[in-house]
Amino acid sequence: MSLEQLKSDVAELAAFLQQAKGARVKDVLTTAKAAAEREIVNLEMKAKIAAERQANGATNAKRYLHELTDYGWDQSAKFVKLFITLNGVQGCTEENVTVTYTPSSLQLHVRDLQGKDFGLTVNNLLHSINVEKSYRKIKTDMVAIYLKKVKEDEHWDVLTAIQKRLKQKKDSEMSKDGDNPESALVNIMKKMYNDGDSKTKQMIAKAWTESQDKVKLGKETGGDLDSFGDL
Numbered sequence: 252m253s254l255e256q257l258k259s260d261v262a263e264l265a266a267f268l269q270q271a272k273g274a275r276v277k278d279v280l281t282t283a284k285a286a287a288e289r290e291i292v293n294l295e296m297k298a299k300i301a302a303e304r305q306a307n308g309a310t311n312a313k314r315y316l317h318e319l320t321d322y323g324w325d326q327s328a329k330f331v332k333l334f335i336t337l338n339g340v341q342g343c344t345e346e347n348v349t350v351t352y353t354p355s356s357l358q359l360h361v362r363d364l365q366g367k368d369f370g371l372t373v374n375n376l377l378h379s380i381n382v383e384k385s386y387r388k389i390k391t392d393m394v395a396i397y398l399k400k401v402k403e404d405e406h407w408d409v410l411t412a413i414q415k416r417l418k419q420k421k422d423s424e425m426s427k428d429g430d431n432p433e434s435a436l437v438n439i440m441k442k443m444y445n446d447g448d449s450k451t452k453q454m455i456a457k458a459w460t461e462s463q464d465k466v467k468l469g470k471e472t473g474g475d476l477d478s479f480g481d482l
Contacts, residue, residue: 254294261287278416285374285413292358292372293318314363319371328404331380333357333396335371340364341391348389350396352382357396359387375412378405 264284271277297316323334340348340361347362357380359371376398384399400407409415 254291254298257287257291257294261291274420278420281375281413281416288374289372292374293370296358296360296370314366314368316368316370319359319369322371324410326400326407329400331376331398331400331407331410333373333398335359335394335396336392337361337364337369337394338392340394341389343389345389348387348394350385350387352380352385352398354379354382354401357385357398359394359396361394373411377407377409377412377415378402 261284264280264287268277268280268284271280293316319335319337321336325332325334343361343364347364349360351358351360355376356372356374357376359369361369379401381399381401386397388395388397409418
């Protein structure tokens with residue numbers, strides 16, 4: 252898809268978002284808009300790399316951009332901190348590790364790391380950041396990005412607005428079972444089963460089976476272990 256078409260899609264999705272009323276519709280539109288914006292950033296980054304190579308008269312084999320998706324994050328009173336693991340990144344020059352900031356996003360670009368380019372884009376940050384006071388550090392096998400909070404001491408419970416919306420949706424679904432502790436417990440076990448590793452799943456399966464064996468006929472809360480994997 253062309254850059255122009257993606258930008259047109261983002262504008263159209265933004266218009267739909269303004270008219271949307273239902274939470275589910277807003278979730279779908281927000282997710283689609285973020286995905287399109289990420290594609291735009293990646294295409295612009297690739298175009299920038301190509302232009303730089305052409306300007307430098309590069310004749311080496313083409314380096315492909317590898318999109319990064321895994322990172323850790325933390326926060327202090329003044330900064331939100333991202334940690335991106337990249338083996339050997341400390342060998343890159345300062346100018347080959349750049350971060351572009353906007354008040355609501357960041358874009359990391361690592362050039363020519365062991366013959367490869369790497370990029371990370373995070374859009375729709377939960378709160379605004381101070382672009383001028385944000386910075387990055389190159390460490391051993393890691394890039395650390397420090398996003399300066401506009402409002403110091405403001406707690407970020409998640410990193411992006413989309414993650415916030417999804418969290419609220421999950422919390423809302425859990426709260427529906429608030430008047431029924433047994434149903435809430437079942438949902439919690441299902442979530443743990445879906446998110447857990449194989450060992451965790453075995454432990455939950457055993458506990459579930461044992462508990463069900465003790466439940467008398469007519470007092471079962473509903474659902475079985477096989478339903479865990481359907482959620």
